[in-house]
Amino acid sequence: MAEDDRPLSPHLQVYRPQITSVLSITHRATGVFLSLAAVMLTYWLASAAYGPDSFARAQAALESWFGRLILFGFTFSLFFHMCNGIRHLGWDLGWGFDLVKLRMTGVLVIISAFGLTVLSWVMAYSHVGKL
Amino acid sequence: MSNTPNRNRQLRSKLGRVRGLGSSHEGVHHWWAQRMSAMALLPLSLWFIFSLISLTGSDYVAFQSWVSEFGNSVFLVLFLVSMFHHAQLGLQVVIEDYVHSELWKMGLLLIVKYGSVLFAASGIFAVLKISLAG
Numbered sequence: 001m002a003e004d005d006r007p008l009s010p011h012l013q014v015y016r017p018q019i020t021s022v023l024s025i026t027h028r029a030t031g032v033f034l035s036l037a038a039v040m041l042t043y044w045l046a047s048a049a050y051g052p053d054s055f056a057r058a059q060a061a062l063e064s065w066f067g068r069l070i071l072f073g074f075t076f077s078l079f080f081h082m083c084n085g086i087r088h089l090g091w092d093l094g095w096g097f098d099l100v101k102l103r104m105t106g107v108l109v110i111i112s113a114f115g116l117t118v119l120s121w122v123m124a125y126s127h128v129g130k131l
Numbered sequence: 132m133s134n135t136p137n138r139n140r141q142l143r144s145k146l147g148r149v150r151g152l153g154s155s156h157e158g159v160h161h162w163w164a165q166r167m168s169a170m171a172l173l174p175l176s177l178w179f180i181f182s183l184i185s186l187t188g189s190d191y192v193a194f195q196s197w198v199s200e201f202g203n204s205v206f207l208v209l210f211l212v213s214m215f216h217h218a219q220l221g222l223q224v225v226i227e228d229y230v231h232s233e234l235w236k237m238g239l240l241l242i243v244k245y246g247s248v249l250f251a252a253s254g255i256f257a258v259l260k261i262s263l264a265g
Contacts, residue, residue, distance in 0.1 A: 042251075
């Protein structure tokens with residue numbers, strides 16, 4: 001078989017989406033997105049290391065509506081990746097492979113990720129008395 | 132070899148089995164490193180999110196003094212190290228899975244590997260600069 005013809009990763013488009021496959025690809029997507037969050041964290045810390053002016057500029061960018069939208073996306077991605085990551089660690093221990101548990105933990109991941117995201121933002125806004 | 136049925140036939144060599152190496156010849160190192168960094172990131176991310184919540188509305192001076200606290204500096208550095216390590220391991224797998232041109236694959240892998248070191252080093256240096264100046 002020629003090297004170029006070797007079968008590689010599955011074509012996601014040809015399968016009917018199911019909770020298992022959708023959560024799996026979302027885990028990857030949030031992981032890639034969180035890499036940008038890591039770069040953003042470095043930018044934020046570096047701006048503070050440069051001094052008050054550059055920190056103020058970074059804060060203004062992060063506080064804009066677009067900045068907040070991105071940060072909200074980062075928050076959700078982090079909690080989703082974290083919750084589904086715990087699900088992955090369960091599989092590594094050999095737990096939760098049957099379809100019933102698989103779907104149950106999948107739903108639990110979705111609910112927890114949304115819940116923790118909203119909770120964090122409610123806590124942050126009430127911390128500055130804007131809620 | 133004997134004529135007995137293939138009950139014990141292995142395509143992998145005995146040396147390969149002893150070394151615990153699979154078809155990729157690298158064993159479980161990548162898998163294990165991804166899990167190790169994941170487990171470290173679990174408490175560190177929760178600490179980080181909680182810190183960000185309590186830092187909401189802080190000015191430069193408040194932020195500076197928060198970073199300068201010994202525990203916060205250490206946790207920030209640990210967070211940066213485990214996060215960029217975890218990120219480059221994950222991105223590596225995504226690239227290897229979806230980028231099929233050898234040239235692009237190699238190029239992207241180099242960018243991810245060097246980039247994660249660059250950003251981790253910059254983040255760590257920023258933390259040190261803020262805490263040691265404060």
